[in-house]
Structure formats: structure tokens, C-alpha cells
Amino acid sequence: MxxxxxxxxxxxxxxxxxxxxxxxxxxxxxxxxxxxxxxxxxxxxxxxxxxxxxxxxxxxxxxxxxxxxRGGKGEAEGGEDVELGHPADWKTVLPLAGAFILNILLIDWAGWVISGTVLFWGSLLALGSRHYVRDGIISVLLSLLTFYGFYLGLGIALPAGLLEGIL
Amino acid sequence: MDVWSSLMDGFATALTPMNFLYAVIGVILGTAVGVLPGLGPAMTVALLLPVTYALEPTSAFIMFAGIYYGGMYGGSTTSILLNTPGESSSVVTAIEGNKMAKAGRAAQALATAAIGSFVAGTIGTTLLAVCAPIVVQFAVSLGSPSYFAIMLLALLAVTAVLGSSRLRGFAALALGLAIGLVGIDSVTGQRRLTFGQPLLADGLDIVVVAVAIFAVGEALWVAAHLRRTPLHVIPVGRPWMGKKDWQRSWKPWLRGTVFGFPFGALPAGGAEIPTFLSYVTEKRLSKHPEEFGKGAIEGVAGPEAANNAAAAGTLTPMLALGLPTNATAAVMLAAFTGYGIQPGPQLFSSEGPLVWALIASLFIGNLLLLLINLPLAPLWAKLLQLPRPYLYAGILFFATLGAYSVNLQAFDLVILLVLGALGFMMRRFGLPVLPLILGVILGPRLEGQLRKTLQLSAGDPAGLWSEPIAVGIYIIIGLILLWPLAYKLIRRNRPQNSSLLPANSGAADYSD
Incomplete structure (x- = not known):
């Protein structure tokens, strides 16, 4: 270095x-x-x-x-998918945090199915996936699946938000 | 014997069809996440905590037991096939294991790891079943001064012994203790560090803290440093071992178990030191020392056994004293509190059936691991090729879902992000996360014992050392804190004597 x-x-x-x-x-x-x-x-x-x-x-x-x-340095944590040779890639982290914040803002108003889709799809995009349509379909399915899974399986009613009455 | 009949009752509970199903789910889930890069057993248990609140506590803990052992085993697969260990405890396995895999002996490396894990896990769990009640018998006679001292020892030992920088360990511990302070003081009802926010009055939910630090922090950290050159995964068939491999493996398995269990059971044990000791021992005792560094099977068998025996050992103080000494045990302890179960020596009497079902399911999980993992190894190897965007987006997605479903408050997600950013910063600047988590979990209990002790002694600080056990523990704490100083003096006097151990594994010396 x-x-x-x-x-x-x-x-x-x-x-x-x-x-x-x-x-x-x-x-x-x-x-x-x-x-x-x-x-x-x-x-x-x-x-x-x-x-x-x-x-x-x-x-x-x-x-x-x-x-x-005095020149002491904390040792950055390694891992299977971590390559410490290059500096922190803020172009990935900031959009990722953005998708996360968007979810926080949307979840109570628009409901989990919409905000969860935004979160997953946005995260995929930020992490460099370029299969926009396939990713979108997976995101919607995952959000719907967890919504019904939590409701039917665990009895936890995640907010339906804008889709109230449809879901 | 009493232990025997309790254990049989435990088996009866754990073997009901539903509970057995949870054990199978736990084992498969645990292995999958152990294999997947970026996911460890602690993170998995944290992510599953909210979901399992809808289950019976017994079923949930049976599943956690499977995840715990499965995660340990999955980690070794990754380090053998990828040579990039995910957990510090599988670093040593990677040394010889990956060399074996590269030499076309991946099947044998995986087999000796799987069978060695089974042997060590079974012996370790047996020792747990025998030792834990004895520890409890001893522990119920202890008063608050001793508990205060023991908890202090666990916190300081984990902070001072593990990790490469003690200073950074203590910084992480202090942050954890501060996070643990948030909320209403249980004795006087005063609000501490709530900044007038009613939502903070109940304190920070431990699930949210654990998910933030382990899952969100990790996902953000990996995203910032995502590997650009894809890793090479060594393809593997079904694991098997020849007669010669068995002959060379069985002794290292047993020796590794002997190293692993006591270290796991110590307050600062962990799996790093015993795996390293096992490696060094096998290298010395081996009839083929020339093979070490080129793929010696003993170098996989011994450390893997040590790793699993340590995992079993860790559960002894966790169940008998309510003291977690690694991240997964810490999160499992948080789960106990989440169910309204008080961890501590009274656990065996108040929640006997649950504890014994948990121990029984450790035996079952161990056997299941062997049955499932040998045939499924090629499938696990394929899991290593999961596209990374899906993996890390999935971690964030489920972290959000889990943290939100606890209280259905968007506010918890804000905390999740803030603490996730803290987790990111800690990884970047080498602050270990384990002291922080232990600080959050043990801090409030430590304060409770302190106040109880001084209440009994009417405010006289001498009450803190009014029990002989407490005095003994304070001496040990003193030794741990002064050790680096003594170590430097010894090194200065005998500079020619090069140490076999790396500087930070000095813990080997206060095991007795």
C-alpha cells in the first residue's frame, strides 16, 4: 500500500x-x-x-x-466476497442505502409489497445486476410471497398500504 | 441417572414429527448459509429470530441448534473449495483443505471434515450434557457478587483476548454498553439516552441491533468491496475416504475434540485458538510432516474436529450460566429473552424440558448433518456460484423484513440503517463486532447484578468481593489485563525463543 x-x-x-x-x-x-x-x-x-x-x-x-x-491502523475485515485491494466503492453503497431509505419512506404508506419490491429491485440494480425485467418479476414475487407467507404462516399482517383491498 | 432420563425426555420431545421437521430445516438452512459467502450462523439466527417468535420456543430452539452446527459445517466446505475462509474459526482448515482440493482430493477433505465434525460434535454434546448440570449445581450457590464478576470476566476476556487490537475491542465494547443503556432504567424508571423519543423508551430491540450489525453492516461492507475477479470454485463429487485416510484421520479427530471443548467452554475460548493448536500438534505428531503445506489430511481432520467441539463447548456456559461467548450463542441468548425466558443457572430447573430438547436436538442435528451433507456436497458447491447481487440484495431484503416485523414500526428501520452504518464503519476500521453485541446483551444484566450486590451490602463497595469465587475471578481478570505487559517482559528477556503462537493467541496461557 x-x-x-x-x-x-x-x-x-x-x-x-x-x-x-x-x-x-x-x-x-x-x-x-x-x-x-x-x-x-x-x-x-x-x-x-x-x-x-x-x-x-x-x-x-x-x-x-x-x-x-502514531501510525496504528485498524485491520479492515476480509471475507469470501471481499477484495480489499481497491478503495470503498461508494457508487454501489450509496444507491444501496438509497433503496433502503426509499423502503423506509414507502413502507407505511405504500405497503410492504410495493416498498419491498422497490428495495429488492433497487438493491439488485445497485449491486450491478442488469437483468431489469427478470429482476423486477423476481422482486414482485418475493414481496408477494413474504407478504402472504407472514400473514398466513405467522399471523403477522404486514402493511398492505395502497394495495389495501386488492391483496 | 437423572441426566439420562432428562435427556431421554429431551429426545422424546425433539423427535415428534413437527420438531424433527424443524431440526431438518435448521440443519439444511444452517449448512446453506454456512456455505454461502457473507452469511454466518449468527446472522442467520438473527434474521430468523422475528420469524420464530410465532413458533413454540422449543421448536425454535431445535431449529437454532440445527443452524448452529450446520453453519459450522458449511463454513468448512467454503474454506476447502474456495480457500477464502468466511469465519476466523475455519482459517486453519483452509490451509490444508484447499491444498487437498487443488490436488484433486476435495472429496477426501470434505469427508474427513464431515465425519470429524460428527465425531467431535457428538463427543462435545455428550460432554455438554454431562458438564452443564454440574456447572449449574455449582452456580446456583453463587450470589450476585460472583455473577457480576463472572459476567465482567466474560466481557473483558472476549474483548481483550480475541481480535488483533485490544484497544479497538474495548472501543467496540464501550459502544455496545452505551447502546445497552438506551431505554427506561428498570429500577428507578428514569429514561436514559432516549432524547425524548417515546419509541426509544423500551430500549433498542436486540433483534434489530443484531440484524443491523450482522446483516446490514455486512451487506453494505461487502457491497463496497465486492470482488471483481470471480472466485474459482473447485468442483467436487460425493465425499468419500479410503482406508488409509481413515487411519490417518481418527486420531486427529479425537485430539482436536480434546483441544476444542475446553476452549469453547471458557469465557473467552472461541474456536480460533484450539483449531490452531490442533494444527500445530498434528504437524508435530504426523508421520508425514512433509505433506503439511501441500495438503495433509491430518491438517483438516484435527482443526475441523476442534472447531466443532468448541462449538459444543460454547453452549455449556450459555445454557448453564447464561453467558454467551461467541456471536451465535449471543444471538441465541437474545432469543431466550425474546421468549420471556430468563437465562442463567435457573434455566435448567425452570425450562428443563426445553433445555434437554435442545441438547437432544444437537445430537440429532449432528447425525442429520452427516447423512445430509455427504450426498449433498456437490449441490452445496453449486450454491457457491449464486450471483452476488441476488445474495446481498436478499440479505438486505430479509433483514428489513425481519426487523420490521418485530414491532411493525418504520422507526425500527431507521435504527437498522443507522446501526448498519455503524457495523460498516466497524468493519472498515477493524473494530470487532462480538464485544459490541456482548456489551448490548450483557451490559444491562451486569448493571442489574451490580446494583443488587451493592443493595445487599448497603452501598459498601466491599460487597463486590464478599464471595471467594468473585475474588478468584477478579484475580483472573487482572491477569488477563496485565498479560500483554508480562508477555513483553518475557519476550525481552528471551528474545531468541520464537513463539509458535501468533501474538494475539496468548489466551492459551490462562486456560488453567
Whole structure:
């Protein structure tokens, strides 16, 4: 790996330290805001553990920042389908997240069959499948199948949404 | 004996037609997802959790048992045929297994893995059935101070021993503990970290957290780094072994079992260390040391047996103490709580029939694996060629469906995405996910025991070490935390003594 990419990655990892630190401050402030009279039945109270967790987060944040600045690096996770040679492919991840968000926005209004189809079809598209029609048919079938499967098999009524009355 | 009759009752429950069907489904599902890249047994159990809430708890756990062993076995198929192990526990199997496959001995490698898994799994499950009640007998006499210490040990040991960076492990643990804090405090009714959101008052659903971290995080991570050069899958026929292969395999199976079970049963055991120890041992004892590195069957037989025996060992603290030590056990423990079952030493008395049915179905699942996997191996190999867009779109689809169906709230999907992004970040920067999950699950219980302990001692911190077991455990915790320091000192004094173990498997030394 060239020194340039490792430098960039090092700086990105400082973001992790920042996140840990911010989480620590958040946990501390939240616990500090709790009002609790001292009680004999609960000498520890609801604040103690959050304070410890906040402390742990902040200590980890500081140590991680020091570690990264000294050249320490987290080892990215490998896997069967993972090739770490190239940088993160945001052109795949962002549309994938987009399909996911679209599902969140649609699910209560349009219903699972529509939003699930959008999710699966959109994910396939984002992941590079180019069989638009075949993928579309599979998406619709999968959504319908899970809708009825959950309803008939498990007694869980997923929202029908716009298709209320048709399904 | 009592164990014997309870176990027979367990078999009677597990062998009813419906439950047997769930065992078969679990085994097939487990193997399929174990073979499929990107899917592990922990993720599968997490994805299935919401669906199984409609089932009887007994049936659900019988299915989980099948998934658990099936997933372990499926992982070895992938590492033998692909040489890219999906789980850290099958890294060692890949070394010799893939060499064997390349030399045209894939059938023998798969056979010794399957039969070795069966042997080790059966012995391991027997040990589980014998040991767990003994551990329970001992555990029921323990009070909150000891429990607090044991849980602390499990959390710290998993965090400090596994993984390559302790600092990053602790960072993940802290995040998990923070996530576990969200919701109404059970003692005082105060809302913590809910930011005025009524939907957060009940806390984050453990199913949503597990699915987010394991499934969504993984799918996003793989999507960002999807392999551009397709992997070469080695074609395979039906697994079989010749007489010579049997002769060379049976001892490694047994030795691997001996390594695997105790490590699995320890709070920080895991399967990485015993598989590695088994590999090193077989290499030393082998009559064909020259074959190691070129495809020695002992190098597949031993580690695979160790892997499966460790899987059985892990269930001992999970069932007897309510302590999960690997990701799958953690998710199964979450499932217990989902059914309103309290995990812990009282589990054997309060849910005896369920626990024994679970143990019985482990035996059944093991046998089913052998019967199903030997003939189906060529089919599993085909599964490796599933187009990746379908695989990962499917993971996202079912993750969404599962998380949504728990409460039918779109809000849970927002949390799913946020925590999925966290899972992505953790994979990118090498924060291990296991400490986080354990922190979420054990954190609230740890806090409960702490408060109970200090309530009993009227606020005196000395109450924490008022039981001898607790004191002993604090000493062990101290040793684990100070170990790297001691290790450095030893290394400095004897620099010529090169270690056989990689630096992070120092856990081997506090097994006693």
C-alpha cells in the first residue's frame, strides 16, 4: 500500500475516535441530567453505570486517536466476497442505502409489497445486476410471497398500504 | 441417572414429527448459509429470530441448534473449495483443505471434515450434557457478587483476548454498553439516552441491533468491496475416504475434540485458538510432516474436529450460566429473552424440558448433518456460484423484513440503517463486532447484578468481593489485563525463543 493511501486512511480513522468521544460526552451529559434522590434500596442509582461507560468511551477515543496518530491502523475485515485491494466503492453503497431509505419512506404508506419490491429491485440494480425485467418479476414475487407467507404462516399482517383491498 | 432420563425426555420431545421437521430445516438452512459467502450462523439466527417468535420456543430452539452446527459445517466446505475462509474459526482448515482440493482430493477433505465434525460434535454434546448440570449445581450457590464478576470476566476476556487490537475491542465494547443503556432504567424508571423519543423508551430491540450489525453492516461492507475477479470454485463429487485416510484421520479427530471443548467452554475460548493448536500438534505428531503445506489430511481432520467441539463447548456456559461467548450463542441468548425466558443457572430447573430438547436436538442435528451433507456436497458447491447481487440484495431484503416485523414500526428501520452504518464503519476500521453485541446483551444484566450486590451490602463497595469465587475471578481478570505487559517482559528477556503462537493467541496461557 502506498504511503498516500495509508495517510488518508489514518485520517479517516480519527473520525472513529471522534465518534467515540462524542458518544462518551453524550452518555455523560444524558446521565448528568437525571435527577435522582439517594435511596437506600438502590445505592448505585441509574447514573453510575452510564458514567463508567462514558469514561470508557472517552478513554478509548483518546487512546485510539493517539494510536492512529502514531501510525496504528485498524485491520479492515476480509471475507469470501471481499477484495480489499481497491478503495470503498461508494457508487454501489450509496444507491444501496438509497433503496433502503426509499423502503423506509414507502413502507407505511405504500405497503410492504410495493416498498419491498422497490428495495429488492433497487438493491439488485445497485449491486450491478442488469437483468431489469427478470429482476423486477423476481422482486414482485418475493414481496408477494413474504407478504402472504407472514400473514398466513405467522399471523403477522404486514402493511398492505395502497394495495389495501386488492391483496 | 437423572441426566439420562432428562435427556431421554429431551429426545422424546425433539423427535415428534413437527420438531424433527424443524431440526431438518435448521440443519439444511444452517449448512446453506454456512456455505454461502457473507452469511454466518449468527446472522442467520438473527434474521430468523422475528420469524420464530410465532413458533413454540422449543421448536425454535431445535431449529437454532440445527443452524448452529450446520453453519459450522458449511463454513468448512467454503474454506476447502474456495480457500477464502468466511469465519476466523475455519482459517486453519483452509490451509490444508484447499491444498487437498487443488490436488484433486476435495472429496477426501470434505469427508474427513464431515465425519470429524460428527465425531467431535457428538463427543462435545455428550460432554455438554454431562458438564452443564454440574456447572449449574455449582452456580446456583453463587450470589450476585460472583455473577457480576463472572459476567465482567466474560466481557473483558472476549474483548481483550480475541481480535488483533485490544484497544479497538474495548472501543467496540464501550459502544455496545452505551447502546445497552438506551431505554427506561428498570429500577428507578428514569429514561436514559432516549432524547425524548417515546419509541426509544423500551430500549433498542436486540433483534434489530443484531440484524443491523450482522446483516446490514455486512451487506453494505461487502457491497463496497465486492470482488471483481470471480472466485474459482473447485468442483467436487460425493465425499468419500479410503482406508488409509481413515487411519490417518481418527486420531486427529479425537485430539482436536480434546483441544476444542475446553476452549469453547471458557469465557473467552472461541474456536480460533484450539483449531490452531490442533494444527500445530498434528504437524508435530504426523508421520508425514512433509505433506503439511501441500495438503495433509491430518491438517483438516484435527482443526475441523476442534472447531466443532468448541462449538459444543460454547453452549455449556450459555445454557448453564447464561453467558454467551461467541456471536451465535449471543444471538441465541437474545432469543431466550425474546421468549420471556430468563437465562442463567435457573434455566435448567425452570425450562428443563426445553433445555434437554435442545441438547437432544444437537445430537440429532449432528447425525442429520452427516447423512445430509455427504450426498449433498456437490449441490452445496453449486450454491457457491449464486450471483452476488441476488445474495446481498436478499440479505438486505430479509433483514428489513425481519426487523420490521418485530414491532411493525418504520422507526425500527431507521435504527437498522443507522446501526448498519455503524457495523460498516466497524468493519472498515477493524473494530470487532462480538464485544459490541456482548456489551448490548450483557451490559444491562451486569448493571442489574451490580446494583443488587451493592443493595445487599448497603452501598459498601466491599460487597463486590464478599464471595471467594468473585475474588478468584477478579484475580483472573487482572491477569488477563496485565498479560500483554508480562508477555513483553518475557519476550525481552528471551528474545531468541520464537513463539509458535501468533501474538494475539496468548489466551492459551490462562486456560488453567
Amino acid at each position: 502506498s504511503s498516500k493511501t495509508s495517510g488518508l486512511k489514518g485520517r479517516a480513522e480519527l473520525g472513529v475516535a471522534l465518534l467515540l468521544g462524542a458518544a462518551g460526552v453524550l452518555v455523560f451529559l444524558d446521565a448528568n441530567g437525571l435527577s435522582t434522590p439517594y435511596s437506600h434500596t438502590d445505592p448505585v442509582g441509574p447514573k453510575t453505570v452510564p458514567f463508567i461507560v462514558a469514561g470508557l468511551l472517552v478513554v478509548c477515543a483518546v487512546l485510539l486517536a493517539v494510536n492512529v496518530l
